[in-house]
Amino acid sequence: MFLRSSYLKIVNFSGSRAYSVLEVLIAIWLLTFIGGSLVATFAYLAKSASVSADRAAAELLADELLERAVASGPPSWGLADLSGTREIALESGGETKFDWTLTPHELGNSGLGRFYQLSLEIDWAAHQDSVERGSRRLHRIRNVYLERL
DSSP states (O other): OEEOOSSSOOEEOTTOOOOOHHHHHHHHHHHHHHHHHHHHHHHHHHHHHHHHHHHHHHHHHHHHHHHHHHHHOTTTTTOSSSEEEEEEEOTTSSEEEEEEEEEEEEEEEOSSEEEEEEEEEEEEEOOTTOOOOSOOEEEEEEEEEEEOO
16 A cells, blocks of 8 residues: 655555564664673672772771871880771761771981881771772872981
């Protein structure tokens, strides 16, 4: 059947083509594959954010401990003990336990002062829902020169 009009183009309704079952299955499989890939990508990014939050908390703890040690100096380095544990609650949920050890080494002694190297080691065991990725260890070294007055 053809419709003819001065305002309409010729349209053929009698030869419309239907989709085959194979084409429908391929389309469904393709959409499922793309959807699964997107879900996997977002799940990976969410887990990476949790790992990054633990590492960032360890970096901040290291800065805090080293700054306190440098400001106070020997023999206690501003800490009650040269090793300890701190639990930090993160926004991502759960608490992370950080174990740290500060080791001071005297590198040199001159008539004007002493030169120290402070080595800080931080290990952490994340909360139960965390991802096992990375070393979960942070090592920072800071050199300090203490002048004799």
